[in-house]
Amino acid sequence: MVTVALLPAGSVSDEAARLFFQQEDVQYKHHRLISDVFLSTANDISQYSVIPIENTIDGSVSLHMDWLVHEVDLPIQAEWIYPSNQNLIGRRSELVNEHGEYDFSRVKKIISHPVAMSQCLKFIREYLPEDVEKEHVSSTAESVRIVRDLPEQGVFAIGTKTAAVNNGLDVLVESVTDHQNNYTRFFLVGNKPYTGRETAQMRTSILVTLPEDFPGALHQVLSAFAWRRINLTRIESRPTKKKLGSYYFYIEIKYSLNERLLQLALEEITAIGCHVRVLGSYPCFTYDQLITEQQMY
Numbered sequence: 001m002v003t004v005a006l007l008p009a010g011s012v013s014d015e016a017a018r019l020f021f022q023q024e025d026v027q028y029k030h031h032r033l034i035s036d037v038f039l040s041t042a043n044d045i046s047q048y049s050v051i052p053i054e055n056t057i058d059g060s061v062s063l064h065m066d067w068l069v070h071e072v073d074l075p076i077q078a079e080w081i082y083p084s085n086q087n088l089i090g091r092r093s094e095l096v097n098e099h100g101e102y103d104f105s106r107v108k109k110i111i112s113h114p115v116a117m118s119q120c121l122k123f124i125r126e127y128l129p130e131d132v133e134k135e136h137v138s139s140t141a142e143s144v145r146i147v148r149d150l151p152e153q154g155v156f157a158i159g160t161k162t163a164a165v166n167n168g169l170d171v172l173v174e175s176v177t178d179h180q181n182n183y184t185r186f187f188l189v190g191n192k193p194y195t196g197r198e199t200a201q202m203r204t205s206i207l208v209t210l211p212e213d214f215p216g217a218l219h220q221v222l223s224a225f226a227w228r229r230i231n232l233t234r235i236e237s238r239p240t241k242k243k244l245g246s247y248y249f250y251i252e253i254k255y256s257l258n259e260r261l262l263q264l265a266l267e268e269i270t271a272i273g274c275h276v277r278v279l280g281s282y283p284c285f286t287y288d289q290l291i292t293e294q295q296m297y
């Protein structure tokens with residue numbers, strides 16, 4: 001039995017976890033806040049947490065990156081991709097006029113997770129009133145629950161179809177995201193190595209802090225990978241939070257940490273005075289892979 005901490009039932013995280021763990025016996029521990037999703041596994045070495053980390057439209061989920069880097073020490077054990085399909089959810093009777101047509105001027109307020117909301121800005125701008133109030137909450141599932149429990153009219157949520165069904169609400173407009181192909185990358189984090197799946201493409205995530213700010217420092221770091229022809233898939237700078245203007249670099253490498261070539265590159269970076277912290281070396285699963293498995297199962 002695997003124990004997994006994650007956001008509430010009906011969130012994108014919940015849908016993604018159910019696809020990832022489709023063939024396993026899982027106990028889900030749902031938390032309203034992402035901080036509790038992290039802390040619950042930080043305090044229990046036998047479980048994992050499901051963390052949304054990056055989105056096609058909105059990019060990095062900075063809050064979650066910061067938790068991984070500054071607040072907890074939880075190695076990344078796996079990565080997978082899941083489509084974030086967002087929908088306008090509420091009660092049909094509150095949106096239709098006397099002719100049975102949608103009247104979007106009836107929308108006074110919309111509620112969602114900030115990342116989900118920012119995936120749908122074009123829809124909000126084009127269809128909803130200019131002065132529509134926007135409220136951010138801790139998950140899309142939470143926004144749908146709030147709309148269900150609100151006595152007041154004209155409040156709608158942006159969330160998953162699963163959350164609409166769970167709460168007995170209507171999916172009023174399907175797929176309200178600004179771009180099709182909206183996907184979120186998820187990390188499975190925890191202290192226990194994850195061995196539940198066959199191997200896949202491996203990736204390694206590291207944090208590099210430069211010794212001091214000198215010309216060409218980042219170039220030197222990157223060249224340790226470049227001349228070895230090691231492929232990087234992502235690089236991002238984030239504040240160290242120690243002083244203004246001080247950054248670390250988050251780097252993803254398309255190699256396992258077990259590969260000698262990567263170890264040599266990391267030794268070279270350390271030799272020039274950089275501090276390297278490995279956040280994890282883990283298998284990556286595509287959405288197609290997981291869906292194919294589901295169909296075979």
Ligand SMILES: O=C(O)C(=O)C[C@]1(C(=O)O)C=C[C@@H](O)C=C1
Binds near residue numbers: 140
């Ligand atoms: O609120 C949810 O449904 C979540 O799972 C959180 C979250 C996120 O934090 O990025 C996950 C995926 C979506 O892209 C939007 C929100």
